[in-house]
Amino acid sequence: MAQDQALFEYLLRLGDNTLVLGHRVSEWCGHSPVLEEDIALANTALDLIGQTQLWLGLAGEVEGKGRDADTLAMLRDIWDFRNLLLVELPNGDFGQTLMRQFLFDAWQSINLGRLMNSTDPRIAEIAAKASKEAAYHVERSGDTVVGLGDGTDESHARMQKALDYLWPYVGEMFLSDDVDATLVKAGIAPDPASLRDDYDALIGRVMDSATLTIPDSRFTHKGGKTGKTHTEHLGHVLTSMQWLQRAYPGASW
Amino acid sequence: MRPSVKQIWQWLDDVPDPEIPVISLVDLGIIRGVEWRGDTLEVAVTPTYSGCPATSIINLDIETALRGHGIDKLEIKRQLSPPWTTDWLSDTGREKLQKYGIAPPTAAGGPAACPNCGSANLNKVSQFGSTPCKAAWRCNDCLEPFDYFKCI
Ligand SMILES: [Zn+2]
Numbered sequence: 001m002a003q004d005q006a007l008f009e010y011l012l013r014l015g016d017n018t019l020v021l022g023h024r025v026s027e028w029c030g031h032s033p034v035l036e037e038d039i040a041l042a043n044t045a046l047d048l049i050g051q052t053q054l055w056l057g058l059a060g061e062v063e064g065k066g067r068d069a070d071t072l073a074m075l076r077d078i079w080d081f082r083n084l085l086l087v088e089l090p091n092g093d094f095g096q097t098l099m100r101q102f103l104f105d106a107w108q109s110i111n112l113g114r115l116m117n118s119t120d121p122r123i124a125e126i127a128a129k130a131s132k133e134a135a136y137h138v139e140r141s142g143d144t145v146v147g148l149g150d151g152t153d154e155s156h157a158r159m160q161k162a163l164d165y166l167w168p169y170v171g172e173m174f175l176s177d178d179v180d181a182t183l184v185k186a187g188i189a190p191d192p193a194s195l196r197d198d199y200d201a202l203i204g205r206v207m208d209s210a211t212l213t214i215p216d217s218r219f220t221h222k223g224g225k226t227g228k229t230h231t232e233h234l235g236h237v238l239t240s241m242q243w244l245q246r247a248y249p250g251a252s253w
Numbered sequence: 254m255r256p257s258v259k260q261i262w263q264w265l266d267d268v269p270d271p272e273i274p275v276i277s278l279v280d281l282g283i284i285r286g287v288e289w290r291g292d293t294l295e296v297a298v299t300p301t302y303s304g305c306p307a308t309s310i311i312n313l314d315i316e317t318a319l320r321g322h323g324i325d326k327l328e329i330k331r332q333l334s335p336p337w338t339t340d341w342l343s344d345t346g347r348e349k350l351q352k353y354g355i356a357p358p359t360a361a362g363g364p365a366a367c368p369n370c371g372s373a374n375l376n377k378v379s380q381f382g383s384t385p386c387k388a389a390w391r392c393n394d395c396l397e398p399f400d401y402f403k404c405i
Contacts, residue, residue, distance in 0.1 A: 036379035036389060043381040050304025054333070125334035129303055132336060132405045140380045 006182035007120070008062045009082065010189060012072070013179075013225050015055030016083035019073055020234070021104060022048030023241050024091055033094055040140065044101070047133040054126045074245040078234050085224035086169040088234040095155065096162035098144045102206065103166055105138035107173045110198045111190065119187035142206045149210025160212055171220025173199070256322065261287050261294065268318045271310045272384050275353040278311060282341025285332045294324050297332040302385040339404045350402055356390065358404035367392035368399050 026045040032038035056069035087104060091097045112134050115127035149159040176184075176192045183189035207214050223229030244251060256264075265287070266279040278284055278298075286297035296315060300308050312329050319327055339358035342350075347357040356364030366373050372394035379389040380403075387400040 036381075039383070039389075040379055040381035043385050046304035046306065046385055047302055048304070050300075050302060054303055121334075125336075129300075129333050129336040133302060136380065136403070136405065143380075 001178045001182045003182055003186055003188075004062060006179045007188065008059055009179045010183055011055050011059035011062060012080075012082040013084075015052050015059055015069075015072070016081050017087055017104070017108075018048040018055065019052040020081070020083045020237060021087035021101075022046075022052060023237055024087065025097070025101070027091055028094075028097065037094070041097075044137055044140075047137065051126075051130045051133070054129070058122055058126065070245075074242050078230055078238060079227055081230060081234060081238075082225055082227050083234075084169070084172050085221050085231055086166065086172065088224065088231055088237055089166065089169065090233055092162065092165075093158060095148050095158045096165065098141055098148070099159060099162035100166055102138070102141035102145045103170055103203070105134060105141045106202045106206075107170075107195065107199055109134040109138045110195050110202070114190035114195070118189065123188060138202075145206055145212075146210045149207070149212045156211065159210065163207070163212055164215055167215045168217070168219055169221055171218055172222045172224060175220070175222055175225070177226060255289060255292065255294075256324070258287050258289065261296075261319070261324075264318060264322050265296075265315065268314050271307045271314060272386075273350070273353070273355065275349045276342075276346045278315065280343045280346030280349065282339075282343065282346075283311070283337060290328075293326040293328055294319065295328045295330060297330045299332045299337045301337050305385050307384075337405075339402065342402075354399055355387070356399060356401040358402045360404065362404055364390055364399075364401045367395060367397065369397045370395040 022045045025041050025048065028038065028041045029045070030038065032041055052073065053069045056072045060067045060069060060072055084104075086100060089100060091100075109131065112127045112131035116124055116131060118124045118127065145159065148155040150156070151159075174192045174196045180189065180192055184191045203214065224231075262279065262284075265284055266277045268278045270276050270278060270281050273281075281301070283299050283301060284296065285299050286295070288295045288297075296319075298312065298315065315329060316327060342358065350357045351368050354368045356366070356368050359365050363377065364375055367375060369392060372392055374393040375390055376393060377388065378391050378398065381387075382389040382400050382403075386403055388403050389398065390401045391398045
């Protein structure tokens with residue numbers, strides 16, 4: 001695979017992860033259980049959307065067809081999205097949202113740490129910026145998972161249910177294909193499988209404090225990062241996210 | 254005659270941060286370079302947080318201020334690297350924050366004292382606050398809630 005094409009695909013994966021999760025998290029705005037959590041979720045979403053602008057901006061530059069971050073975010077259809085299935089799953093209750101956030105933040109913080117050593121300086125500098133934010137996110141989502149997991153019987157049961165539901169989507173983070181292989185060879189990105197040990201160690205530590213049990217199976221749903229099979233949920237996300245630009249092309253304010 | 258770089262830094266030090274107007278953009282440490290390239294002035298600005306919604310307003314404020322001083326050839330560049338850190342907040346910036354009621358960042362990762370009564374008996378309400386750069390804390394002695402400028 002040509003390196004520039006692989007790089008474009010890879011940047012879409014990074015940018016679509018933060019875009020779709022940022023949109024999901026923003027759905028909580030005005031609906032959280034308490035004001036502080038509402039503000040925290042909105043700020044998390046804001047960081048994710050900011051990172052999206054950087055990743056998709058660079059993707060557009062690499063592609064060289066004049067598409068900017070907004071065009072890539074608002075005018076692609078489902079089959080062109082490259083995010084992990086995990087991030088497009090519905091929010092569920094507050095606990096499920098924070099569990100999804102933690103499972104993502106843990107991977108994101110490890111991956112960004114590796115990307116800081118990318119041979120592509122444009123990627124390294126975005127990763128250096130984003131990893132500071134990701135470190136802050138994972139601290140918060142991890143604390144919340146512990147607080148709710150090791151909380152009341154009700155919150156514990158809900159967090160265990162959330163983990164059981166989301167776990168079969170975790171494995172996709174560590175799968176690789178031609179895109180990854182091409183970039184690994186050029187020293188641009190880490191081999192996804194090489195992140196698994198650090199991830200398992202971090203997740204294990206937190207779930208332990210949270211008194212939650214990680215499911216035994218490593219079965220994973222896949223097809224998000226390759227774009228082959230998204231869930232039906234992504235269509236609903238895009239319908240609400242892209243509606244304005246589709247109904248009123250070129251609208252701005 | 255084109256104004257000196259030193260003069261331009263002084264002008265930029267008069268431009269308030271749009272979200273925390275008691276400190277200037279220079280105090281905040283986000284102006285990373287001021288340089289003449291021929292007859293064009295280049296100002297390098299780094300974002301505090303990648304999603305900070307104030308970024309475009311900040312660029313607009315810089316442009317408005319410098320145009321007001323007669324600079325018409327101006328280029329504002331986004332500089333990501335090295336990423337912004339609260340270590341770049343100036344000492345005067347820290348003092349101004351404290352007086353305004355926002356506890357300045359510390360390496361320990363939490364406020365040193367309540368900006369209202371000076372007590373060190375504090376507790377964290379939330380890791381996030383009213384803007385991306387702040388967290389919400391409360392003083393256990395005077396019971397006042399206050400903003401803490403997050404350390405990153
Ligand atoms: Zn006090």
